[in-house]
Amino acid sequence: MATKDDRIQARIEPELKLAAEAIFSKIGISSGEAIRMFYSQVTLRGGIPFDVRIPNKATIDAMDELDAGEGERFNSVNDLFESMENDD
Incomplete structure (x- = not known):
């Protein structure tokens, strides 16, 4: 398994962060896991995994x-x- 050495930092509105983290908590994942899932989907699909x-x-x-x-x-x-x- 690859080591997790790279780091991502981003500024985000506190209300958005709290709302998203409440949902992550309900489904049993951390913010870091959600970000890894997003990056995995971007890689697998070759782009953003939803319509923008x-x-x-x-x-x-x-x-x-x-x-x-x-x-x-x-x-x-x-x-x-x-x-x-x-x-x-």
Whole structure:
């Protein structure tokens, strides 16, 4: 196994760090493990392992609506899909 000698330092907003670390804790990993996972995925996929793009107007409007406490929320993706099937 390779030794872990290299170091990464980055400045990040405290609120973002705390929010992410709360999620890492829930899934049982450390920040370091999450960063290693990200780097592994970048290497395996040959790029960023998710889409990096600016949301379109419909997506921004939907996010704004939810931020304002409006719109419909779902507990799971399955609930969302069921709602979409019932709309037909």
